[in-house]
Amino acid sequence: MSYLSVEYEDGIAVVTLDQDGEKVNKLNEQLIEEFTALLDKFENQKDLKGAVLVSGKEGNFIAGADVEMLKNKQAPDEIEELSRTGNKLLLRLENFEKPVVAAIHGSCMGGGLELTMACHYRVASNHSDTVMAQPEVKLGLCPGAGGTQRLPRLIGLQKSLTYLLTGKNIYPRQASKMGLVDELTHRDAILTAAKKAIAKINNGSFSRKDKRSILEKLLESNPPGRKIIFSQARKRALSNTKGNYPAPPAILECVEEGYSNGLEVGLERESKAFGELAATLESKNLVNLFFGMQSAKKNPQQKKARDISKVGVLGAGLMGAGIADVSVNNGLHVLLKDQTVEQAAKGKKTIWDNMQDKVDKRIISEFERDRTSSLVTPTGSYDGFENVDMVIEAVFEELDLKQKMVKQVEEVTPDHCIFASNTSSLPITQIAEASFRPEQVVGMHYFSPVQKMPLVEIIKTEQTSDWVTATAREIGVRQGKHVIVVNDGPGFYTTRILAPYMNEALALLEEGVSIEQLDSAMKQFGFPVGPAALFDEVGIDVAAHITDVLNELFADRGVEPSNKPKELLEAGYKGRKNKKGFYKYEESDGKKKKKEPNEAIYSYFGGASRKKMNDETIQQRMVLTMVNEAAWCLQEEILEDPADGDLGAILGLGYPPFLGGPFRYVDQQGVADIVSRMKKYQNELGIRFQPAEILKSYASEGKSFY
Template sequence: MEDTNLNSDTAVSNNDVSAFALERQDNGIALLKIDVIDETMNVLKAAFINDISDVLKEIKADSSIKGLVVYSGKDNSFVAGADITMLDQCETAEQAVEIASSGQMIFNQIEQLNIPVVAAINGPCLGGGLELAMACHMRVCSDSNKTVLGLPEVQLGLLPGSGGTQRLPKLVGLQKSLDMMLTGKQLRPKQALKAGLISDVVPLSVLIDVATKMALAGKKKVKRKVGFVEKALESNSFGRKIVFDQATKTVLSKTKGNYPAPLKIIDSIRVGFEKGTARGLAAEAKHFGDLVQTPVSQQLRNLFFATTEMKKEMGVAGVEAAKVNKIGVLGGGLMGGGIAYVSSNNAKVPVRIKDINHDGISNALKYSFDILNKKVKRRFMQKCEMQKQMNTITGTTDYSGFKNVDMIIEAVFEDLALKQNMVADVEANCKDGVIFASNTSSLPIGQIAAKAAKPENVIGLHYFSPVDKMPLAEIIAHETTSDQTISTTVAFAKRQGKTPIVVKDKAGFYVNRILAPYVNEAASILLSGEPIEKIDKAFVKFGFPVGPIQLLDEVGIDIGAKISPILEAELGERFKAPEAFNKLIDDNRKGRKTKKGFYLYTGKKKGGKQVDESVYSLLNVTPASKLSENEITERCVFLLINEAVRCLDEGIIRNPRDGDIGSIFGIGFPPFLGGPFRYLDSLGAEHVIARLTEYQNKYGEHFKPCEALVAMAENKVTCY
């Protein structure tokens, strides 16, 4: 944002390297610019305390300043949050409490200024940035689609520590503030305006002008509409108790007690309401300090740093990606439709879909239409915008319109001959040098490229279902895939909104390879008589979003049946799936997609909520609970860890970080445990080997600890 609205005769803070510059205007309104040096986005640091204290002293001492506008010197963010790295330097909870208390002190000083203070917000206003904005007396936002407001600290296992738990409820109400803080939900400008968080939404070109006029007009409280039910609940202690109790119940139901931050958020708000803001701030700072030191927050912060690092990486270091201006998608099923959507909506490129019939094309188009139509109904986008985007996706039953595509993403059935034919067709009908990216979930890419005229252009690009929601993409390069093909595919996956990991070309790649023994063992436990509901509940309690049996229903039992023989043939006996599962396929039990699987999808409790008891007789199983929840989860999770270590040893993944990201984003490994490699480090290789050996003696050779894991224990090395 350029300072086009500033008087040339302004006085600038005498600290040239400060992130804060105070600039006076003739009209009596001073502008406080935030521009953090050497950062792409503004972030708040503990080191800024002295700088901003000095600026506030200067403001208080100058009677000519009649109002203050706080804005960003960067065009891409107001303040994107606090610098998380400073928390890793805290050796004690008390040090983290001091950071929170310092932030509270500064924001209290801003709030207590006797002149109007307006936050002019453009771009992300998150975490400490929103806490700063809420300490101002008024807030105005640009209508940019980059502008969002929220307190996402819970996603790092933390709470807003600089007054957020006390100020947000006063602005948007108790229930809305709980919803925002307990989920990390971000509001668009119009949503923030409706909620009462901001005073106005204006074009960026007049943002500073409007903020200046607001400051000149004096302090005004934002008025929001309060419904009868909200008023009845929040205006008295009995009603608030109902809200807090319900929030606590919901949190425990969702987190199973694995995440402490949400309960601390509820408590901080409760103290503020019951005992006043000063006590609420003290509780907030204390809880913040305690949370910083928890293993949960440490692992979630590790995950944050890992994903941040990965955003900066290229597919192959030093090799620039080629520009992808248009893509083609082969196959109009759920995967093809999802790929088309993220390519059009996120990557902003035209998409040409090819299917063998018009029904496939219609289904793929409907995938995008349904998602966009929901946005229109919720007023996230206008109907004309939706129509414009839908026009970027077209379909065909031949290769017309494919001459100028830069990348083809294939999403047809898991059949090697079919995929090889697709490669030949693309090479015959598309321009020279087009990238052929296969969405295969298990077939080695080298085999798909075996008959290609230009195998260097063939690569794997494996998505996870549903494509529009799952963040991971596996990029699989075979031996002769060119470096530029790798870098181009990685870059395009990022444009689609994916977090890509580059993996080696071997059956199952990484995610499905570590998932197979995990699911197979859960199936064996089921066949031994453990009830389906008990198995799945044990894993949800452990921290997975769904249990392995429900996961089979969601992914498709038939998909697992196709993958297992490929893995067994390539990698050995330990990947052999229980033969009894063939009976499920014979009975057309493919899961949710056929409304027939392990769970019921019809009747009162439809949607995978109730077990289909008839599956037990089909599998010749008499359900009887015998095993502990710990043994159920440990057997499956330790097999997953064992296979992950094998993958690292074989170079399937580049490093433990990619392995952890892949498992969390690909199959929902509990984020608070950090992924299989961080979890292994926390348990110790010796402990995992001891348990695997015990299960090996009891249940078979597939539990045998791999050589790489044994070497880790012998050499006393960790993954990180």
């Protein structure tokens, strides 16, 4: 089937992009071939006034390059050549004698944005569905179709580096303000506006304005100024990535090459870098992560899922309001209950404030804000719960309280209602003991802040019905989450593998390692925050509770977890929530001070005297405990496959994405090597480093997890 179709209107070729059999358009070889043939055809049509590119998909222009195509190409040579072919085509488009206008509605990402930047004019809808980005850096790649060259020329060097090095989204009004698009209009008017743009270009009445500030123009227009910009960008990129990702420095080299030696030389450097980066282990891991994330946004059990139109959420605090927020923003009606209607109303106000921020940033309209917030009904009672299909509780992490919630909910809800517990560690089987219909009790473990954290961990018990698991999974997908499904047990998967990692941090502190070195070493390894800072963010009280829940599990293996969280809690340490933790949270004149370690806490870890330890030793001890526990979870069938384990660790706990997750890390380091390292630490430090049987078995049989 053809990707492109053409209709002629008033001497203008309206080219519709509609990839057959796909929900979204992707940039692939078929599109390149058909577009090349189309330009050949247009060159012979002397009476053609110009062409408009428009999508035939709902809410999508081009979602980016087809990553499957990239995965199937040999890196670096075949991928470099693919980029070179695409760049030649877009250079031809840019220099085409007739105006070509992109009419953009919906997502326009990566190669899609690069295609539009080679056009002579861009008109975009001002709809919230319209979003643009150069997200290749998130796959460990640089843009491969001119993005490193055209984006700086359109919006300026400094602004472009922000988007090229982070992959951040650009929304319509931002795009217009910075000059990435030439015109904004209603989604139904983009084709009309695009045709008028062709007339403007043909009669010479269009000239693109340089929307950079005076300071930007001064800095960017001369080599010394650009040298400063590139130097600062390199420092920021290194600070953010700790040197673990090769894509940012490669992107900077491509942009700099284009400024120094011109567009075509820059494009050639980009094609070479695109191929080289695709061959790196970091990119391969990030591409595998991309496919894992795509899979986790689909529900393989969709046919078993039942329709859910109204959800009850118990608890309007940070977690409850967050769960309600992601629900209503995806079209679900929510009854948000707390002990009083006033407390519930505060939860709704939090949701409204979040949407107002989007209005202020012009991402959504006031109408969309009001329509969405109207889907939340705050309540202090169970009135209306006779109409809900699912209840998600987000109350305090106490077994008795959660069991009490089950009983109350089942008294007022219909027989088909699902009860989902948002707990980070309490076994769902124990919560379900209070239920008259335990087959309809399931765990839905969200991560804080719910609106930003992409994962939800579904926990099923031996009694949970398949349709209940399927429906919970469907709700997670509808809420925009990546979903993994695990079997029940203390701590499930994510909390369970985090526990020994955090326990090892406490052991290292007791051995005299400083808070600064501990956190710095793990951030250098690739974690977004260090373990001491994580204790403060999660809450030392929460850590103490989790230790209690998991104690018996680890005791069965002869491992005795540190009692420090409980000691610290008894001394009044809770972390950031009460400004008493591993770090100081003082303010001076209303301004937050630079975060400093709280040295008073060292009195619980052998005194103020600290010693330096080799960073690699810290990193290996910390990471191997997490990796080993992940293997235990697979061995005990808490996890059903390694892919879920890798995804859960990365999206839920911040395991370094470029390493691919615990199981890919083991495969790439070598199972035998991992076992050898663990046995060394077991001899030195004790049974907590005893390798899981599955690791020893795989090592002896030469097997791998993938």
